[in-house]
Amino acid sequence: MNFCSQCGSAALSFEVPRGDNRSRYVCGHCGTVHYTNPKIVTGCLPLWDGKVLLARRSIAPRYGFWNVPSGYMENGETVEEGACREVREEVEASVTNIRLHTLYSLPHINQVYIHFLGDLKGPGAFGVGEESLEARLFAEEDVPWEEIAFTSSTFSLRRFFEDQKKGQAQVHIGQLLPPGQK
Amino acid sequence: MNFCSQCGSAALSFEVPRGDNRSRYVCGHCGTVHYTNPKIVTGCLPLWDGKVLLARRSIAPRYGFWNVPSGYMENGETVEEGACREVREEVEASVTNIRLHTLYSLPHINQVYIHFLGDLKGPGAFGVGEESLEARLFAEEDVPWEEIAFTSSTFSLRRFFEDQKKGQAQVHIGQLLPPGQK
Numbered sequence: 001m002n003f004c005s006q007c008g009s010a011a012l013s014f015e016v017p018r019g020d021n022r023s024r025y026v027c028g029h030c031g032t033v034h035y036t037n038p039k040i041v042t043g044c045l046p047l048w049d050g051k052v053l054l055a056r057r058s059i060a061p062r063y064g065f066w067n068v069p070s071g072y073m074e075n076g077e078t079v080e081e082g083a084c085r086e087v088r089e090e091v092e093a094s095v096t097n098i099r100l101h102t103l104y105s106l107p108h109i110n111q112v113y114i115h116f117l118g119d120l121k122g123p124g125a126f127g128v129g130e131e132s133l134e135a136r137l138f139a140e141e142d143v144p145w146e147e148i149a150f151t152s153s154t155f156s157l158r159r160f161f162e163d164q165k166k167g168q169a170q171v172h173i174g175q176l177l178p179p180g181q182k
Numbered sequence: 183m184n185f186c187s188q189c190g191s192a193a194l195s196f197e198v199p200r201g202d203n204r205s206r207y208v209c210g211h212c213g214t215v216h217y218t219n220p221k222i223v224t225g226c227l228p229l230w231d232g233k234v235l236l237a238r239r240s241i242a243p244r245y246g247f248w249n250v251p252s253g254y255m256e257n258g259e260t261v262e263e264g265a266c267r268e269v270r271e272e273v274e275a276s277v278t279n280i281r282l283h284t285l286y287s288l289p290h291i292n293q294v295y296i297h298f299l300g301d302l303k304g305p306g307a308f309g310v311g312e313e314s315l316e317a318r319l320f321a322e323e324d325v326p327w328e329e330i331a332f333t334s335s336t337f338s339l340r341r342f343f344e345d346q347k348k349g350q351a352q353v354h355i356g357q358l359l360p361p362g363q364k
Contacts, residue, residue, distance in 0.1 A: 001188075002188060002190065003185055003186065003189070003190035004185065004187070005183045005184065005187040006184060006185070007185070008184065008185035008190050008192060022256065037222065037254055037255060037256065038222060038255050038256075039219045040219065040294060072217070072219055073219060073294075074204065074219065075218060075219065075292040076289050076290070077289050078287035078289050078357045079294055079355075080355065081287075081289070100285060100353055100355060103261060103296070105260035105261050105262070107257075107258050107259050107263070108258070110258065112222060114285070171353045173261075173282060175260045
């Protein structure tokens with residue numbers, strides 16, 4: 001942030017506003033406090049017959065790696081609607097019976113991943129969206145664990161297959177801290 | 183948004199950027215696309231002996247109304263850490279055994295509430311923070327339902343007492359749509 005988006009002034013400082021307890025960008029001209037907050041990445045594991053549908057990314061970052069269909073939640077939608085939209089966009093599928101699966105924080109990059117489980121309508125009821133190179137259903141033994149794009153996806157996949165073996169779904173909370181912390 | 187925060191230009195338009203499918207503020211001078219996304223409000227129902235600790239707000243909006251301790255999630259923290267921070271700030275308490283309770287979307291105002299349950303350390307182990315007028319433990323029959331600040335709090339409180347009667351906690355997903363929708 002170089003300029004105040006309210007008044008256009010370059011007189012920005014990074015300081016603790018009066019009555020606050022953490023630093024924000026504050027405009028020295030008009031006084032506007034500019035808050036930034038974590039973003040939600042919402043997604044869904046589309047399921048069929050105990051297998052999970054993954055998409056291989058055709059975009060950066062992590063081009064060519066496999067991922068749970070997911071992306072930034074947009075204004076004007078619910079978390080679940082965002083997850084279903086990402087499934088439509090990335091693997092051209094619709095899912096039903098949506099249930100919450102994981103809540104995963106990445107505090108060092110100000111992101112929160114929220115993944116659901118959802119049922120596909122058939123074993124071939126999907127396609128390949130613009131941001132994907134390929135889409136495929138994976139049983140646990142076939143998952144390319146070394147080629148998964150993000151730790152949030154690895155976390156959700158591991159928990160899904162564990163729950164499946166136990167025969168009991170539950171909601172899992174996780175986090176990734178940068179190397180060296182905790 | 184009146185000015186580009188990157189270059190200071192006033193040449194902003196609200197349009198669909200190339201390769202995107204929804205309108206964003208785009209700078210006609212430097213080309214920066216300004217994304218805005220929903221914010222997370224994180225909070226916790228502090229529990230003791232089947233009762234819930236609520237705080238009466240000393241700030242706008244909803245001054246004087248009762249609320250589940252909660253507030254905007256900040257950069258650099260996990261969702262759970264944010265919830266515990268809000269409990270410390272608003273009712274000067276610490277909670278243990280944090281578990282996820284509700285995920286509640288308000289798409290018309292671009293907010294997602296995430297509420298946890300947590301255990302207080304004793305029936306009097308709390309205080310009154312700067313943003314509160316008062317804090318009090320409520321059994322279901324004592325909750326001032328007409329004086330609850332936000333629907334997200336009403337949703338979380340109703341689900342908590344229902345689960346308590348069933349003897350089974352679960353995670354609940356909800357949403358508030360503006361009047362007239364669905």
